Amino acid sequence: MEFLEYNQLPQQQIPINETSSIASFIIDNDNNIDEKTIQSFGDEWTKFNSFTKEEICIAGSQYFDIVKQEHLNKNTNVLDLGCGSGRWTKFIASxxxxxxxxxxxDAVLSAFNLNQNEKNVRVTRASVANIPFADESFDFVVCLGVLHHIPDTKKALLNLVKKMKMGGYVLLYIYYNLDNRGVLYKWLYKGSVYPRIFISKMPKNTKKLICDLIAVFIYLPLICIAKSIKFIFPTTKIYKKWPLSYYIGKSFNIIRNDALDRFGTPLEQRFSKNEIANMMKNCGLSEIKFSENAPFWHVLGKRVI
Ligand SMILES: C[S@@+](CC[C@H](N)C(=O)[O-])C[C@H]1O[C@@H](n2cnc3c(N)ncnc32)[C@H](O)[C@@H]1O
Incomplete structure (x- = not known):
């Protein structure tokens, strides 16, 4: 398989086995990265890296609901920016x-393992501040759950857009600020901010344990209530108004992973739909299409400038 050419020499090759290595382009003076967050994700994806095909398919079909064949097909060169465990790369590779x-x-090691049988996938260690490919290289960029963990989100989006071809598309998932939710959600979110700041500073094993307990004692009961509402009112969508109803049908593995994501990550920012749309327009994107479904907000945009 012929991959794109790197536009610089790697600082390092990370050996994986006798025949493979991962090129690393980490720069010393990266001022748009939160080191503690990167460390936390390295730990997280080393723990959660064994998604089943079914788990990836169920979650993938929700994130990619607004992506059509015309955006993503056998002619498309894709950049998965902030790939984490590499689950979305796996979802679209074929x-x-x-x-x-x-x-x-360190998530690159998990992404490599998950995708080692995909001949058209290459994993590289690099951040958004130094994407090691020429400008206008990609037809499609996937950047799911990443930009809100970066100190300067708009600057990161600008860097990403530069790597898109004119007329190329980007699929983003950026944490919403609950702008489409009622008081119950907002109240629960406010109550979670201080625990997150506290938990994210804990040593990694304690943090994992606490987040597992949150998954069992907070996530699961709320999901059970959502399921009961769905059972009692089967013909309405009223259950969707209940916090964490999104996790109905999701595996416990995904629930634990998301609890660790939400409570264990030091840097998290939130944006309204309008803020995201404006940021995208200011970065040269147009034809902005938000999904009406959770997770909020995931959105597609086309590069026009
Ligand atoms: C919540 S995870 C999402 C991973 C993957 N996209 C997914 O949805 O499964 C966020 C990822 O963003 C990456 N990340 C954080 N800061 C970054 C930066 N400055 N440049 C690129 N990626 C970054 C983290 O290492 C982490 O793997």
Whole structure:
């Protein structure tokens, strides 16, 4: 498989086995990265890296609900920016020409393992501040759950857009600020902010244990209530108004992973739909299409400038 050419020499090759290594382009003076967050994700994805095909398919079909064949097909060169465990790379690999998956954390090792049988996938260690490919290289960029963990979100989006071809598309998932939710959600969110700041500073094993307990004693009961509402009112969508109803049908593995994501990550920012739309327009994107479904907000945009 012929991958894209790197536009610089790697600082390092991380050996994986006798025949493979991962090129690393981590720069010393990266001022748009939160080191503690990267460390935390490295730990997280080393723990959660064994998604089943079914788990990836169920979650993938929700994130990619607004992506059509015209956006992603056998002619498409894709960048998966902040690939984490590499689950979205895995989800799309068979449908596209090639995927360059990049992440600055130890997660690259998990992404490599998950995708080692995909011949059109290459994993690289790099951050958004130094994406090691020429400008206008990609037809499609996937950047799910990443930009809100970066100190300057808009600057990161600008860097990403530069790597898109004119007319190329980007799929983003950026944490919403609960702008489409009622008081119950907002109240629960406010109550979670201080525990998150506290938990994210804990040593990694304690943090994992506490987040597992949150998954069992907070997530599962709320999901059970959502399921009961769905059972009692089967013909309405009223259950969707209940916090964490999104997790109905999701595996416990995904629930634990998301609890660790939500409570264990030091840097998290939240944006309204309008803020995201404005930021995208200011970065040269147009034809902005938000999904009406959770997770909020995931959105597609086309590069026009
Ligand atoms: C919540 S995880 C999402 C991973 C993956 N996209 C997914 O949805 O499964 C966020 C990822 O963003 C990466 N990340 C954080 N800061 C970054 C930066 N400055 N440049 C690129 N990726 C970054 C982290 O290492 C982490 O793997």
């Amino acid at each position: 449908r596209v020409k090639l995927v360059e998956a990049i992440d600055p954390s």
